Amino acid sequence: MSFQQGLSGLNAASKSLEVIGNNVANASTVGFKGSQAQFADVYATSLSGGGSSQVGIGTKVSKVSQQFSQGNITASNNPLDIAINGAGFFRMDSNGTVTYGRNGQFELDKTGHIVNGTGAALTGYTANAAGVLSTGAPSKLQISTADLPPAITGKVKEVVNLDSGQKAPVTTPFNPADPTSYNNATSISVFDSLGNPHVVQSFFVKTNPTPPVTGISTWEVYGVADDVVLNTGPAGKKGLIGSLEFGEDGALTTAGKAALPFNVTIPASAGGAADIKSTIDYSGSTQYGSPFIVNALSQDGYTSGRLTGFNTGADGIITGRYSNGKSATLGQVVLANFTNVNGLQPLGNNVWAESTTSGVPLVGAPSSGTFGTLQASAVEDSNVDLTAELVNMITAQRVYQANAQTVKTQDQVLQTLVNLR
Numbered sequence: 001m002s003f004q005q006g007l008s009g010l011n012a013a014s015k016s017l018e019v020i021g022n023n024v025a026n027a028s029t030v031g032f033k034g035s036q037a038q039f040a041d042v043y044a045t046s047l048s049g050g051g052s053s054q055v056g057i058g059t060k061v062s063k064v065s066q067q068f069s070q071g072n073i074t075a076s077n078n079p080l081d082i083a084i085n086g087a088g089f090f091r092m093d094s095n096g097t098v099t100y101g102r103n104g105q106f107e108l109d110k111t112g113h114i115v116n117g118t119g120a121a122l123t124g125y126t127a128n129a130a131g132v133l134s135t136g137a138p139s140k141l142q143i144s145t146a147d148l149p150p151a152i153t154g155k156v157k158e159v160v161n162l163d164s165g166q167k168a169p170v171t172t173p174f175n176p177a178d179p180t181s182y183n184n185a186t187s188i189s190v191f192d193s194l195g196n197p198h199v200v201q202s203f204f205v206k207t208n209p210t211p212p213v214t215g216i217s218t219w220e221v222y223g224v225a226d227d228v229v230l231n232t233g234p235a236g237k238k239g240l241i242g243s244l245e246f247g248e249d250g251a252l253t254t255a256g257k258a259a260l261p262f263n264v265t266i267p268a269s270a271g272g273a274a275d276i277k278s279t280i281d282y283s284g285s286t287q288y289g290s291p292f293i294v295n296a297l298s299q300d301g302y303t304s305g306r307l308t309g310f311n312t313g314a315d316g317i318i319t320g321r322y323s324n325g326k327s328a329t330l331g332q333v334v335l336a337n338f339t340n341v342n343g344l345q346p347l348g349n350n351v352w353a354e355s356t357t358s359g360v361p362l363v364g365a366p367s368s369g370t371f372g373t374l375q376a377s378a379v380e381d382s383n384v385d386l387t388a389e390l391v392n393m394i395t396a397q398r399v400y401q402a403n404a405q406t407v408k409t410q411d412q413v414l415q416t417l418v419n420l421r
Helices: 004-025 386-418
Strands: 035-042 058-066 073-075 082-085 089-094 097-101 121-126 156-163 184-191 197-206 217-225 240-246 259-264 276-281 286-288 293-299 307-312 317-322 327-333 335-337 345-348 351-353 362-364 373-376 378-380
Touching: 004 035, 004 058, 004 386, 073 082, 082 089, 156 184, 156 197, 184 276, 184 293, 197 259, 197 276, 217 259, 240 259, 307 373
Parallel strands: 082 378, 156 276, 156 286
Antiparallel strands: 035 058, 073 378, 082 373, 089 097, 089 121, 089 335, 097 351, 121 327, 156 293, 184 197, 197 217, 217 240, 259 276, 307 317, 317 327, 335 362, 345 351
């Protein structure tokens, strides 16, 4: 008599219950991937080979396979939480040991590195001070809290409409303190090399050229910085930085001459900042029969700024927000994928390791190629279906009971044989 089939069935059912129990235990574990016990039948080998009447000797566990299906995405209150929607794994570095996981619950350590609950650092492409990513080998991502350095103003953009019906001012020469010496004015703050603001005013003066040019209207532009007239222009026209000419259609006659240079001399009392050497670009400005209006006003300088927050985009780029209203690229999260994800070696703590059967990791940016996208302030739930697992548990229980009945029946048959006289 053979009890082997029943015993192997009991072991198989027990192993199946263990796998189901592990799935149920991790039903609320972020990034967990459920497993499935896979079995194979067993036949005894014989010298004459298997025949049509060969009876199997039970079953065995062939593999416990993890199911890398997508889990649900749930929003969280932590801006450092990141969920992967699609293929790929986070690449983690723990003292030189590289592991891979789907759990995107991160935080900052005391050095500014993005780490998970076990202290392993998230890796990606780092950015230099100019925000340029180094897309070579991934390294630990670190959020720098250093101030964003200031940028000196290099270009000012002003788009205005000058009233064609206005006449030349009655007072000459130009004097910023005398409104009768100019037609219109506008102002903008520019920044020196140390981030100090300086107010630059533009004054528009309609002229009567001698001799007059048919179909052409000319406006002189004067500059004043910090209430001081710029030291430009010929005698009698101090502060003149250039002229704008408009044709019969109200447009600039030569757009290439619309960028007027101006220099702001910074006094020594400003802390040693460099002088501002910039241009005011008036391209796009018009002279129509409507009141003066400023349609656009901008400049490319800014003061220093402190990091006030950051967020991670769908492509993994981490963008920092600063108190001066600017933003800068701080780094980019990368993802890794494998030819055979089922070949990964589970290490616990929601991470896996590369193995010979998984293949080498393929590293790239999210939202590129076959890699999934990232969602900030969200986590990926466990992909365990509790309803299905409870049904599987009932099935495994019945299988265990049936195999136990097989052993009991074999025992009764054997007892009958022993009792023969």
